[in-house]
Amino acid sequence: MPGSFRIGTIAGLTLYIHFSWFIILFLLTFSLAFGWFPALYPGQSIISYLFLGLIASLLLFVSVVLHEMAHSLVARSRGLPVRNIVLFIFGGVSNIQEEPHSPGTEFLMAVVGPLVSLIIGAICYGLFYLFRGAHSPFVPMLAYLGLANILLGVFNLLPGFPLDGGRVLRSIVWKATGSAYRATQIATRVGAFIAYLFILVGIWIFFFSRDPFNGIWLGFIGWFLLTAAHASRSQATLDTLVQGATVGEFMKKDPITVPANISLRRLIDEYILPQGLRSAPVMQADRFVGLITLKDIQRVPRDDWERIPVGLVMKPVEQLHTVTPQHGIKDALPLMSRQDVNQLPVLENGQLVGMLTRDAVIRSLEIRQQLGLERSENASG
Ligand SMILES: [Zn+2]
Structure with a gap:
């Protein structure tokens, strides 16, 4: 107080x-x-x-x-x-x-x-x-x-x-x-x-x-x-x-990923616009290497979109906060607020297994509340 x-x-x-x-x-x-x-x-x-x-x-x-x-x-x-x-x-x-x-x-x-x-x-x-x-x-x-x-x-x-x-x-x-x-x-x-x-x-x-x-x-x-x-x-x-809910229950499984070596122009034309994405996990072969968001693209002058690859503009995985599917939602939500990000990549053994987005969590919570659903009371009671 x-x-x-x-x-x-x-x-x-x-x-x-x-x-x-x-x-x-x-x-x-x-x-x-x-x-x-x-x-x-x-x-x-x-x-x-x-x-x-x-x-x-x-x-x-x-x-x-x-x-x-x-x-x-x-x-x-x-x-x-x-x-x-x-x-x-x-x-x-x-x-x-x-x-x-x-x-x-x-x-x-x-x-x-x-x-x-x-x-x-x-x-x-x-x-x-x-x-x-x-x-x-x-x-x-x-x-x-x-x-x-x-x-x-x-x-x-x-x-x-x-x-x-x-x-x-x-x-x-x-x-x-x-x-x-x-x-x-x-x-x-x-x-x-x-x-x-x-x-x-x-x-x-x-x-x-x-x-x-x-x-x-x-x-x-x-x-x-x-x-x-x-x-x-x-x-x-x-x-x-x-309470007791895990990231695994709220994350979007198998999110749309983009290759690191394509140009920003291709990223926009083939992924961002058709899918209505605001961010996407970036892959190099089978490896998750980073996250690209609209903000990252905005920083690059429009004339350079043809020649600059996604991998150069994305935020690399080392700089990202990530969670595991077993993480509690209760801890993941404050993590998003503190980092001021809208999504967290979900990793298991270094492999990308899903994306946790703020919108999806809120939507899911609203639906649970309207249905009078809750979890946990049996799990730990
Ligand atoms: Zn009292």
């Missing part, structure tokens, strides 16, 4: 704080210092209330970090790389770089977070119950941490993606139907529904309650969840469609 800075590493997980976190720290500290603590622990100075508010807010964020660490540690133990944990205005987020490969992993990874919050909440409530008679600032603090953590656990268990509960729902539908794609569709749809509900309740509170601020807050959370549900849906749909 841009605007974040690193504060440290715990159990191999790097913790970042986004600047928006200070807004919530500020709001929470003040709301506790002017509401919660004076009500439950009267007769203190405003300075002590502010101090108690700050300590309680910081302890709440420690609980949020523990919640996120639970997600991240389970993810890592299941072989999913975790980039970092970021604290921001709406709480915390674990940046896990891959989607889980099985419903079981997704369920466990999602459920441990709220579980940790509920356990922390129960412990704080238990301690509060034990010490409730004592006249100490820790009593209202324990009560607050108990309440906040239990609310956090319950809120996160709401069954809308990308909330933890939405992931739990997704894993259950995935397991029941065997289709990660359908599970994502359902969980994100419920996620959008819950987000709209938050926005509506937020508007209602804003107009009809004595505390309009809570309404604005709820509305913002709803809006955030809605955006996240839509983004997760597009991303998860793409991930689901390409």
Whole structure:
């Protein structure tokens, strides 16, 4: 997340704080210092209330970090790389770089977070119950941490993606139907529904309650969840469609090749124009030696097209990025974007076996999506 800075590493997980976190720290500290603590622990100075508010807010964020660490540690133990944990205005987020490969992993990874919050909440409530008679600032603090953590656990268990509960729902539908794609569709749809509900309740509170601020807050959370549900849906749909898919399934087999020794003029008249090609692999005898594209031809003055051979203008194989049929599509697509090319030659044991083009991948993905097809969930589940 841009605007974040690193504060440290715990159990191999790097913790970042986004600047928006200070807004919530500020709001929470003040709301506790002017509401919660004076009500439950009267007769203190405003300075002590502010101090108690700050300590309680910081302890709440420690609980949020523990919640996120639970997600991240389970993810890592299941072989999913975790980039970092970021604290921001709406709480915390674990940046896990891959989607889980099985419903079981997704369920466990999602459920441990709220579980940790509920356990922390129960412990704080238990301690509060034990010490409730004592006249100490820790009593209202324990009560607050108990309440906040239990609310956090319950809120996160709401069954809308990308909330933890939405992931739990997704894993259950995935397991029941065997289709990660359908599970994502359902969980994100419920996620959008819950987000709209938050926005509506937020508007209602804003107009009809004595505390309009809570309404604005709820509305913002709803809006955030809605955006996240839509983004997760597009991303998860793409991930689901390409997960486990290989270059071999998307490549064009036996592409039209051109000999290296013909002139550019012949290339254009006999291959490019009749076949509508924008690029072609170049062969010398049976060997794949390079790739020629329209851009390469444009660099040569038109008068020289008769006499200059393809082999002189093409990009030689040593300068090309190539893939094998076993390569994952998931890795090949970013490779094309990074190199700013529209096609990758597919080689097996040095032999050209196909061409992977960006257009073909996108077309194939659209067709798969329309047919509700996806692969992978059986392959690795
Ligand atoms: Zn969570």
